[in-house]
Amino acid sequence: MPRSSKSRLVALVSAAAAALLSITMAAPATATVQAPAGAEQAEASVGKVVGYFVEWGVYARNYHVKNIKTSGSASKLTHINYAFGNVTNGGCSIGDAYADYDKFYDAASSVDGVADTWDAGALRGNFNQLKKLKKQYPNIKILWSFGGWTWSGGFTQAAKNPAAFAQSCYNLVNDPRWAGVFDGIDIDWEYPNACGLSCDTSGAAAFKNLMSAVKAKFGSKLVTAAITADGTSGGKIDAADYAGAAASVNWYNVMTYDYFGAWAAQGPTAPHSPLTSYSGIPTAGFYSDAAIQKLKSKGVPSSKLLLGIGFYGRGWTGVSQSAPGGTATGAAPGTYEAGIEDYKVLKGKCPSTGTVAGTAYAKCGSQWWSYDTPSTISGKVNYAKAQGLGGAMFWELSGDTTGGELISALAR
Numbered sequence: 001m002p003r004s005s006k007s008r009l010v011a012l013v014s015a016a017a018a019a020l021l022s023i024t025m026a027a028p029a030t031a032t033v034q035a036p037a038g039a040e041q042a043e044a045s046v047g048k049v050v051g052y053f054v055e056w057g058v059y060a061r062n063y064h065v066k067n068i069k070t071s072g073s074a075s076k077l078t079h080i081n082y083a084f085g086n087v088t089n090g091g092c093s094i095g096d097a098y099a100d101y102d103k104f105y106d107a108a109s110s111v112d113g114v115a116d117t118w119d120a121g122a123l124r125g126n127f128n129q130l131k132k133l134k135k136q137y138p139n140i141k142i143l144w145s146f147g148g149w150t151w152s153g154g155f156t157q158a159a160k161n162p163a164a165f166a167q168s169c170y171n172l173v174n175d176p177r178w179a180g181v182f183d184g185i186d187i188d189w190e191y192p193n194a195c196g197l198s199c200d201t202s203g204a205a206a207f208k209n210l211m212s213a214v215k216a217k218f219g220s221k222l223v224t225a226a227i228t229a230d231g232t233s234g235g236k237i238d239a240a241d242y243a244g245a246a247a248s249v250n251w252y253n254v255m256t257y258d259y260f261g262a263w264a265a266q267g268p269t270a271p272h273s274p275l276t277s278y279s280g281i282p283t284a285g286f287y288s289d290a291a292i293q294k295l296k297s298k299g300v301p302s303s304k305l306l307l308g309i310g311f312y313g314r315g316w317t318g319v320s321q322s323a324p325g326g327t328a329t330g331a332a333p334g335t336y337e338a339g340i341e342d343y344k345v346l347k348g349k350c351p352s353t354g355t356v357a358g359t360a361y362a363k364c365g366s367q368w369w370s371y372d373t374p375s376t377i378s379g380k381v382n383y384a385k386a387q388g389l390g391g392a393m394f395w396e397l398s399g400d401t402t403g404g405e406l407i408s409a410l411a412r
Contacts, residue, residue, distance in 0.1 A: 319367065
């Protein structure tokens with residue numbers, strides 16, 4: 001997942017302050033009782049279409065579960081990953097209780113046009129809205145994702161007692177208060193044995209052991225994991241037994257983005273989500289196909305690999321060169337943080353001026369951005385199909401346009 005976009009930029013807002021936020025939605029509430037055919041078509045065309053929904057999006061981003069419906073995305077999704085639950089004290093825990101199950105939705109902002117209630121024990125918040133969405137689109141399965149860039153530190157303790165971790169996660173995901181919402185769990189550990197094999201040779205098995213325990217507990221429910229896409233020799237893919245853990249997951253969400261960005265403030269400019277290598281790429285092995293081929297070579301079945309796509313771009317400022325490889329003076333300004341911006345903003349603010357390695361880039365004024373467009377996503381879909389991959393996942397739903405341009409290209 002994007003590095004700092006997963007830090008709680010707005011989710012740290014107190015529940016009291018968040019309660020004052022108003023909700024404005026793109027369209028009036030309507031009730032639909034039958035799932036459209038679009039979702040089945042998505043499964044047939046590219047495979048699984050998995051989108052992340054971020055719990056903190058209900059604050060400054062003003063993106064709610066209803067937007068999944070009004071944008072047309074619900075008819076194209078096969079799975080939603082709800083991000084994130086925390087990992088603390090060796091187990092799974094709530095990330096943001098207010099956003100998760102307490103925030104009030106009135107009739108106009110609710111998925112089905114029915115307002116929440118304050119009755120004792122009544123479910124509200126994102127969980128209730130997701131439950132309503134599933135009722136209207138029963139083809140959609142929802143997984144609760146735990147960890148992420150900000151909250152992966154707790155996995156070290158969790159890995160010391162995988163069975164206890166799995167039990168805590170099972171209890172939380174299947175809590176009777178939100179029964180029927182979740183169909184499984186997604187583990188986003190960034191990253192197992194991150195310091196490399198040299199620091200602790202026993203750490204390579206930690207991920208396999210943890211995922212094995214989770215699968216044993218969750219049984220027939222879905223178990224997935226978001227994993228590194230570092231295709232370098234001796235890199236993060238080599239630091240954990242992803243092949244061994246593959247037997248315990250339904251699929252891997254391979255995070256084939258964030259290869260390059262303005263954390264290297266002076267550049268060189270480079271696309272953050274290249275599909276292939278190209279002449280001048282700053283780091284060999286930092287591209288999607290390298291990661292996919294490396295995972296396959298280790299024995300991970302192609303059908304258990306989902307290609308990751310970012311619904312956002314990364315950019316620099318102080319750039320004079322149009323093509324990739326130019327120098328910069330720092331991160332380009334962004335709506336929520338410097339160096340990162342949603343596609344829905346970039347398509348108008350800094351339209352694409354070229355393509356490289358299967359993705360797009362744009363030069364506007366002194367700014368340089370890279371991001372995927374409907375056209376480049378179509379190319380990545382063709383790649384995923386040619387490689388026999390299980391489908392594609394993307395980070396994250398609020399980055400798309402109100403009409404769902406990117407997910408439409410993804411799901412055909």
